Amino acid sequence: MNVELVSPAKSLAKVKATKLQVPGKDGYLGILPGHAALVSELGLGELIVEGEAIQPIRLLINGGYVEVVNDQVIVLVDAAEALTEIDVARAHKSRERALERLATKDPAMDVTRAQSALARANARIAFCK
């Protein structure tokens, strides 16, 4: 199957793949050749593309869409980071910051923002392990 990975700023990859894993909004989706037509929202997590003639692609993505039609797969991602682009130390720091913010009882604190920052940091740390 053909997999096309695109972010708003550029086209990331266009490859022939045998296996694709994407983080759906409610859990990971595995897509193999011959998959039924599908459109799904994506969440935060790890995307893996594997193929016979290519090096596996591993990216940490946050939000987007995947569409599968007749073995043509398009993955639209809002943000994608490769392993080499992630600063683990920074992720740890922002994790602590988010936890600190969540621990305070300040009513002005934006809970959703702090929680998503925490989720992002956790995902980054887990991704780099």
Added chain:
Amino acid sequence: MPSLKDTKRRITSVRNTQKITHAMKLVSAAKFSRANQAVLAARPYGAAFDRIVGRLAAGVENLENLESMELLRFVEVPKRVLAVVVSTDRGLCGSLNTNVFKAAVRYVRENTDQGCEVDIAAMGKRAGQFYRKVGLTPMITREKVLERPTYQSAKAITDELSGLFTSGKYDRIVLIFSEFKNILTQTPRVKQLLPVVTPDFGDDEHDTLDFIIEPDAHTVLEGMLRKHVINTLFRVLLEGGASEHGARMTAMDSATKNAKEYIRKLTLLYNRARQAAITKELIEIVSGAEAV
């Protein structure tokens, strides 16, 4: 007739200016190619996005509840409109900003005539300066929007604008910006950002596929609408950047040419003055010799 020394000084001064404009042209050319590349690189996403929306809309049957989405809230006669004027931060780019401001002024006048209130959001330093000069206070001012725009920055701006729209503060939000046609032509354009102008789902060439949709069609389409708004703004910013550098490049090129022409004229003047001085001296010598 200006003295020899003065003319010489002016030539030097023009030549220095020419050096500057030439250097600026080269810098703009480099920046332009980067901006242009960004525009081109962003195209696959837009194309893929439209394709998915088109197929999805064709595949999903009950789109009636589409009207309930807040980003599509359409008002027949808008009462309050927000005009987002996108300009550059720096000048020396020909009539690029002026044209955008003219279009903005026209848009505001047309709408005020129809009894609707128009507020301004000034994006870019020049727009801020322009509205300060005419004595208007923009609702929002932002600078450096065209300097290497990222999807994140477009998202931040869109979130702010969508908030103003969904809260009911404005019935319509338009973007006024210069559209990048090619390096020589940039035309001012008014484009409606919100409510979202639904793309034409009319063509039935897409096969109606039985899609599995996660979590459900309504949520996915609503999410995609939101992305569509961000992407629209993102593209406007990218094109704005390309327009800016393209316009500056052309402006600096013609400035360099003008300087060249001016130098030519001044040199002619200088040589004429020099010749006249020599002739005068010769006449003086000759007539002096005759008098002896």
